[in-house]
Amino acid sequence: MDYATYEKMVDKALHGVIHDILMHTAQHGLKDDQHFYITFLTAHPDVKIPQYLKEDYPDEITIVLQHQFDNLMVSKKQFAVDLYFDDILESIKVPFSAVISFLDPSVNWGLNFDPEISDFSKASTPDAHNESGDPELKKEKTGVVVSIDSFRKK
Helix, strand or coil: CCCHHHHHHHHHHHHHHHHHHHHHHHHHHCCCCEEEEEEEEEECCCEEEHHHHHHHHHEEEEEEECCCCCCEECCCCEEEEEECCCEEEEEHHHHHHEEEEEHHHHHCCEECCCCCCHHHCCCCCCCCCCCCCEEECEEECCCCCECCHHCCCC
8 A cells, every 4th residue: 555545544534533523512512612613625526505605615614613503413424514604594514525624622622634626526425315315414413503704704
């Protein structure tokens, strides 16, 4: 095996850590001042966000999960959450392969990834699908929605 193979294996394992953190959050919520900054590539073909967000953020966007998020659902390959953008509640779906940064400032911990655009063509589809063709996501806990307006590029 070459170095790039090892690097991809490590990235896959670290995306699994994000999966586990979000699954725990969906089941138990956040504690005290805990919150997450999640930056992901909006150009990833499996990212599902409103068109106006793709237009405003053609490369990447950072969302914050803190006080106001709802319907956090986590599957093996992606997560989905409802958030407010300009006072409009929107549902988004993000495959873990699109995540480029995950930060929990409450414990000064984070991960950074450097996905290659060419990897998008190899994006795997999740194992389970519902009738709409989207991966099955299980709702574990109702949370609150977070506004990310203060993080938007002006």
